[in-house]
Amino acid sequence: MGQNALRNPAPISIYLAFGFGFAVLATIAGAVSWWFTRYGFDGDALRIDSGVLMRRSRRVRMDRLQAVDVNRPLVGRLLGVAELRMEVAGGSKSEAPLKYLSLDDATRLRAELLARAAGIDAETPEAPERMVAEVPLRRLVWSTLLSGGFVLGVLLITAMLVALALVPSQARAGILAPMLPGLLAAGYALWTQLGRNFGFTLAESPDGYRIRKGLLDMQHQTVPPGRIQGVLIRQPLLWRARGWAEVHVDVAGYAGASAENATRTSTLLPVAPLAEAMEIVRQVLAGVDPSSVELHPAPQRSRWLRPIQWSRLAYGAGDKIVVVRDGRFTRRLTVVPHAKTQSVRVTQGPIQRRLRLATAYVDTTPGPVNAIIRHRPPEEAFQFVEDQAERARLARKTDIPEQWMVQHASRVSQGNTDGDVHKDASNE
Known part of the structure; x- marks a missing residue:
């Protein structure tokens, strides 16, 4: 029977029928799931009820909200709907994605979530934005x-x-x-x-850096204020002739360790002139200039472990940031604010011990930014770790976490106050 099946394969129409039937069933299942999904505010949390046979109720606390993104996949764009993704602190994946809302409803709900997270009036309109960078096609x-x-x-x-x-x-x-x-x-x-980066634009607003990009699936992402844990300026070999670089960031609250998720959420600027990229990095770091930090090169004996790039290995610690330089073919400059340091450690392999070398790490949230100070004298590496732990402790004491839309809220409040005063005066 098996040989006859191979000699006389089923007509292609059968496979097409199976494929069409599967697509219809998937569409019906998606529509039923959407129909039974409800959401609304329950005190200081957004409540989302979903499920058909097994009901599920989830709550997203406003004080844990880290990011709110609006995504429009290709089919959703054709149907005029969008997906709202919410990231919360400590989550392992996007918390309670809402599939699907109309684009107007998604935009309106996003603005309300940001306003509630900032502790201001829920009816506050979406904050204005200022264009920072646009990537030409x-x-x-x-x-x-x-x-x-x-x-x-x-x-x-x-x-x-x-x-x-x-x-x-x-x-x-x-x-x-x-x-x-x-x-x-x-x-x-x-x-x-x-x-993924087609039509890329970067804008600055009181609720963070707004990113819009995508050819088939359009993504409206917001990099929240104060949630950036580290910055990576990367310059591939073939880009250096044109003076281009890309900027990636680690963002607290963006969960998921997969490469796809990291690529989706970490790109702050896909390609730009190096001077423009450095200027944006300075803005992200609240005016701190990484190029002003003095870098200390690695000892010459590190060439036995990094024969090509050993002369590029360097690091430095300023008043507010740690800067690490490495890479020969693909140059990398990693910047981590002291206040965002989560842990520090030293490792030493068997060959490093023979060469009297060690490697120090400045750990942040999971992401593409890895501050690795390679191949330093052991006493220097251990001293750096002790000093960096102290710098991080002191920086966290003075670091004031930025809240959603604080500047926008103050302007709105001031505007309402001025309006009330003017109205009272006219009544008099």
Whole structure:
């Protein structure tokens, strides 16, 4: 029977029918789930009830709210709906995503959530914004073509095509299979840099930095004020000729350790001139300039462990930040504010012990920013850890966490006060 099935495969119409039936069932299940989802405010928390057979009630406390993002997948854009994602402190994933609301309702609910989290009137309109940076399409395309993943994929495909032209026709089938990794690498780089960051804009507002991007799935993300734990300025090899760099951040409250989630939430600027990127970093760090911190190079014996990039290894500690420089082909500058330091530690491998070297770590929330001070003399590494722990302790005492929309709330309050005074005067 099995041999007959292989000789006489089922018509393609059967597979199409199964696929269509599955799509219909998935659509019905999604519609039923949406129909039974209800939300509303219960005191100082947003309550979300969902589920058909097994009901589930979740509450998102306003004092734990870290971020509120509006996402519009391709199908949602066609239907005019959006998804609201809420991130809370200590969560392991997006807490209680609301799928789906109309775009107007999602925008209105987002503004109300931010207002309640700031402790101001829930009817306060969305805060105004100021455009900070916009990535032109031409620059984004060139940055994609010059990315390492895309170039590697193109080289692999080119090598395979040359091999196909040189080998006999009987051997070509065995060469086509190794082309798949090259196609995947090129396609992933194309989508990650170009597809996700299409139409990228960065704006500043009282509720944080607002990011809008996406070709198929549009994402409206807000990087909250005071939640940025670290900054990474990254400059790939092929970008340096054009003077470009990208900026990534660790944001408290953005949960999930997957690479996809990290890429989605960590990019503050996908590509920009280095001077523009550094200026935005200074704004994020409340005026602190990383280039003003004196850096201390690694000892020459570290070249046995980092023969190419040992001369790039350096670090420094200023009054408010720790700066770490590394990378030869892809240059990296990592910045961590003292107040955001969560832990410090020292490690020493067997080869490091032979060379009298050690590595110090400044840990923040999970994300792309990793402040690793590699290959220092052990006494220097341990002294740095002790000093950094003290700097972090003192910085947390004076650090005042920023609240959602504080500046906007004060302006609105002042405006209402002025309006009341004017009305009373007119009545008199």
